[in-house]
Amino acid sequence: MRRTLAFAALILLLCGSAAGAAQPAPVATQAHSLWDVWPRVRVSPPDPWAMKHRELRAALAALQQRHPGLITLVEEGVSTEGRKIPALRLGQGPTGVLLWSQMHGDEPTATAALLDLLNWLGASPADPAVRQVLSKLTLWIIPMLNPDGAERTQRRNAQEIDINRDALRLASPEGRFLKALRDRVQPVIGYNLHNQNPYLRAGLTGDQVAIALLSVPGDEALTETPGTRRTKQLAVRVGELVETLAPGHVARYDMDYTARAFGDSMTRWGTATLLIETGGWAGSEEAARLVRLNFVALAGSLTALADGSLEAVPAAAYPQIPLNERDALTTLVVRNARLAGGRALPPFPADLAFLVPGAFSGDSPRRREPSLIEVGDLTYLRGLAELDATGLLAVPWPAPAGDWAALRESLDSRRLLTTDEATLLSSIRALGEPALARPGFSGAVLFYRPDSAGALTLEGAVLRGKLAGGKLAATGPGAAASSR
Ligand SMILES: [Zn+2]
Numbered sequence: 001m002r003r004t005l006a007f008a009a010l011i012l013l014l015c016g017s018a019a020g021a022a023q024p025a026p027v028a029t030q031a032h033s034l035w036d037v038w039p040r041v042r043v044s045p046p047d048p049w050a051m052k053h054r055e056l057r058a059a060l061a062a063l064q065q066r067h068p069g070l071i072t073l074v075e076e077g078v079s080t081e082g083r084k085i086p087a088l089r090l091g092q093g094p095t096g097v098l099l100w101s102q103m104h105g106d107e108p109t110a111t112a113a114l115l116d117l118l119n120w121l122g123a124s125p126a127d128p129a130v131r132q133v134l135s136k137l138t139l140w141i142i143p144m145l146n147p148d149g150a151e152r153t154q155r156r157n158a159q160e161i162d163i164n165r166d167a168l169r170l171a172s173p174e175g176r177f178l179k180a181l182r183d184r185v186q187p188v189i190g191y192n193l194h195n196q197n198p199y200l201r202a203g204l205t206g207d208q209v210a211i212a213l214l215s216v217p218g219d220e221a222l223t224e225t226p227g228t229r230r231t232k233q234l235a236v237r238v239g240e241l242v243e244t245l246a247p248g249h250v251a252r253y254d255m256d257y258t259a260r261a262f263g264d265s266m267t268r269w270g271t272a273t274l275l276i277e278t279g280g281w282a283g284s285e286e287a288a289r290l291v292r293l294n295f296v297a298l299a300g301s302l303t304a305l306a307d308g309s310l311e312a313v314p315a316a317a318y319p320q321i322p323l324n325e326r327d328a329l330t331t332l333v334v335r336n337a338r339l340a341g342g343r344a345l346p347p348f349p350a351d352l353a354f355l356v357p358g359a360f361s362g363d364s365p366r367r368r369e370p371s372l373i374e375v376g377d378l379t380y381l382r383g384l385a386e387l388d389a390t391g392l393l394a395v396p397w398p399a400p401a402g403d404w405a406a407l408r409e410s411l412d413s414r415r416l417l418t419t420d421e422a423t424l425l426s427s428i429r430a431l432g433e434p435a436l437a438r439p440g441f442s443g444a445v446l447f448y449r450p451d452s453a454g455a456l457t458l459e460g461a462v463l464r465g466k467l468a469g470g471k472l473a474a475t476g477p478g479a480a481a482s483s484r
Contacts, residue, residue, distance in 0.1 A: 027241060030300055031240075031242075031244035031245055031300060034296040034299050034300055035292060037120065038292045038295050040123075041119045041120040042119070043063065043115050046287070047287060048112040048291060049106070051108060051112065053083050053147035053150060056115075060115075060143070063115065063118050063119060063122065066119070066122060066123075067118075067119075070118075071089075071090055071122075073087075074087050074140070075181070077174065079146070079157065081148045081151075083147040083148060085147060087142050087181055088118075088140070089140055089141075090139045091134040091136075091137050093135055093136040095137050095306075096138050096186060096188055096189070097138070097302065097305070098271060099114065099141045099142070099190070099191040100141075100192065100193065101143050101144065101145065102146055102149075102193070103145040103146050103174065103262065104149065104155045104195070105150040105154050105156070106149065107195035108144075108195070109278040109291055110194070110278060110294050111193075112291045113298055114143045114298070115143065116291065117299055132306040133299075133303060136307070140185055140187055145174050146163055159172055161175075163175050163178075164262050165260050167179070167259075167260050167262045167266075168260045182269065183269075189230065189234070189272055189274070189305065190267075190273035191273070192262060192273050193294075194276070194277045195279070196209070196253070196277035196278065196279050196324070197326070198279045198280025198358055199280065199329045199330055200212070201324075201325040201382070203322030203325055204328060206248055206251070206322050206325070207247075207248035208249060208282060208384065208477075209324055210249035210250070210279055210281040210290065210293055211238065211242045211249065211278060211279065211293060212250075212252065212253040212324050213239060213252055213275065213276060213277075215231035215232040215318060217257045217264060218264065219257060219268065220257050227270070227272025228267060231272045231273060232315040232318040233310050233313040234274045234310065235274055235321070236313050236317045237304045238297045239317075242293060242296070245293060246281060246293060249279075251323060251324045252318075252321045252323050252324065253277055254323050274301075276294070276297060278293075278294060282476075282477040282481065284480065327381075328382060329382050329383075329384070330354065330355050331354055331370075331465055332354040332356075332383045332386070332387070332462065332467070332482045333354075333378055333381055334353075334386075334389050335378070335387070336389055337351070337389035337394040337447070338350075338394065339352065339375065339395075340424075340425055340428060341375065341438070344425070347421075350375050350376055350377075350394070351378035351379075352372060352437070352445060353373050354371070354383075354465045355371060355465065356466065357370070370442065371439075372437060372439065372440070372445065372462075373440075383474075383476060383478070385467075385474040385476045385479045386476050387467065387475075392447045392449055392459060393447070393448045393449075393450065394446070395424060395425075395435075395437075395445070395448070396428065396444070396446075397411075397444045397445070397446050398434045399444045399463065399464065400444070403468070404461065404484070407444055408469075411446070414427065417457070418455060418457050418458070419448075419455070420454060421454065424448065424456060446460075447459045447469075460472040466482050466483060470483075
């Protein structure tokens, strides 16, 4: 949190000093007004992951019909499997900006936000920000670069190539299409739009990262050029906009220069690129709130680029943005249990961490089923939902095919709803390896409360990564999603 606060304080300080020169709305006001306008311009579907190539093309056709003359379909690439990849042009300004989304097929949040951005540009002709964007910029937009991956909800294209590692070899038709468009229109700024693992924190002590930003370098030495200085300013501006709406949820993306990646190559080729990665923001309607946040980030930063206010944004604030922190956040952490982990060992004090993977699978083949990911002292780890299990005895149990009722029934048939510690532990021992609480265990974990006479009563369980039974109440922004 400390680094996040330092970033916010620096922004206030630096922006305060430049405020006299800035004619456009202060960034906080702009963030709120864009946030408020989104429900009126939203055309994106409730679930971005459900939007495939067919739905995208229908949405684009509807937008073209609704706003004649606004959106030009300049060309269509062809994916590995023959799906057409629309590239759009808007505006008549001298500054070319190329935005591409969903080069990773399972990363659709920004694609949805781009549709809303297009509708905002068409539906608000009197808005000075819209007029500036369309008169000062020319936007080139590829909303879904990897339709074959989108169809399968997978990162890679149909060749099983990661398009974002294909910028040099250009073995993928999608990569060749993106490169050819860039070479033809020579945009000075690029927006490379992705989703990242939602279980990252903004620094070691920060919140869940909703938006991570990277001013993508163009060489190994991370040389600052006028272009990368501008993408640092864009990153800072996006950071300010997002901090206003989601304080503590902004980070810098943690990656070194990668020559064969597209963002890095774009910068090297002369299209200085800003990487925007959407993470997680636990709570109700999370997917929609993240699209909304993306819309604010895109509309607000393009406005700053168009109206000239970006020039007053301090690039020096960029390194103050806290870095993505991995392995410090998970779905559910149960603290202070007494765990009888299996192997006939006596119970010991332990925290337990569970992970429920989301729709995004990321850059490595990840376990898709919910599981226990760690046991022991998990002070370093935060759960989007947390349960204090002080006084409870935790034991592993093979997951039933059904839900909580089925689990209760199976325990009832063994007379284990109410029992004593010796009986319970010998029942677990008899199960052997299938009931061993260790990383990767995907069974249930049962929680018993002892009474003063030593009798144990089943209180609830973690079943497929979620609390079941109704008696155990978690806290935190993900608490509602963590019980069933
Ligand atoms: Zn990606």
